[in-house]
Amino acid sequence: MAAQNLAPVIIKKKKVVGGDGHHGGAWKVAYADFVTAMMAFFMLMWLLNATTEKQRKGLADYFTPTIPVNRISGGGDGAFGGTSTLSETILPQSGTGGMVALPLPPGTPNDPSAQDASGKDEEEFGKIEEALLGLGGESFEANELLKHIVTKVTDEGLVIEIFETQTAFLFEQDGLTPTDLLVAIAEVLVPMFDLVTNGVAVEAHVRMQPIVARTDRTWEASLGQSQSMRQLLVEEELDSARIKRVVGHADRELVSPNPLDRRNNRLEVILLRSD
Structure with a gap:
């Protein structure tokens, strides 16, 4: 048999790279x-x-960083321009970011000026109340006056209530002429009012009329009494320009369970708040 010419066997290994091979993961x-x-x-x-x-x-x-990045703002658009998405003006980057505080309209509850005025009013109202209380013990007449006065501080201001008793009246029989008692009270109040510049309001209340009365004259009576009190304060040299309001409430706001009680006959002299 003839010898066969055998060719060498060569094995090639191909490296197949798939389409989803590793690309580094960047x-x-x-x-x-x-x-x-x-x-x-x-x-x-x-x-x-x-x-x-x-x-x-x-x-x-x-x-915001607490250490300034740039001491002085150049007003530019760069990193050191001092601008902020929340700022309405160009400011240095001094660690005080945020919205710029704009002035509030006058009278706004959070307005610092309104808060300052309210605090000043509270202080002055307190001084006037202390002065009224200080009258007690000075004389018999002063003690008698204080029996007809009640004070309270409200949102409107300092309310000084002057009221009648069963034996001491504020007006004469005609219902319009101030008695000596009311004149003496006005003489005490006006000098105290001169310590401040607040406006003044005068309001009058009267007791209910008996059912037998033919016509209801409580409105006319309360308005006439408030006008008489206003005139009395002016006569005691209170600046008339300070009186901002004169009101008669008739018998609509009684304070005694008995509608015919003379305690319902009263005046309210109000020192209004500055704001």
């Missing part, structure tokens, strides 16, 4: 950064819409 890092940035962006949008101005300022203060 795209995953970039994608994760993108997702994180988007989440932070939407979180910011939600916070801006779900929080109050005070809360936003608190958040801004938390993330």
Whole structure:
């Protein structure tokens, strides 16, 4: 048999690379950064819409550095320009971020000027009340006057209530002429009112008329008495320009369970608040 010419067997190994082979994973890092940035962006949008101005300022203060990045703002658009998304003016980056406090309209409850005026009123009202209480013990006449006076501080101001008793009246039989008692009270009040510049209101209340009365004259009576008290204060040299209101309430605001009780006959002289 003839010898066979055998060719050498050569084995080739091919390295097959698939389409989804490893590319280093850099795209995953970039994608994760993108997702994180988007989440932070939407979180910011939600916070801006779900929080109050005070809360936003608190958040801004938390993330604002306490050490200035640049001592003086150049007013530019760069990193050191001093601008902020919450600021309405260009400010140095001095750790005081957040919204700029704008002046509030006069009379606003949170207005510092209104709060200062209210505090001043409270202090002055307290001094006048102390002065009235201090009259007690000075003389028998002063003690008798204090029996007809009650004071209280309300949202409107310092209310000084002057009332009748069963034996001591504020007006004569005609219902309009002040008695000596009311004149003496006015002589005490006006010098105390001169210690402040607040406006004054005068209001009158009367007791209910008996049913047998043919016509209800409580409105005319209360208005006439408030006008008489206003005139009496002016005669005692209270500046008439300070009197802002004169009102008669008739028998609509009784203080005694008995509508015919003379305790319901009373005057209210009110030192109004400055605001």
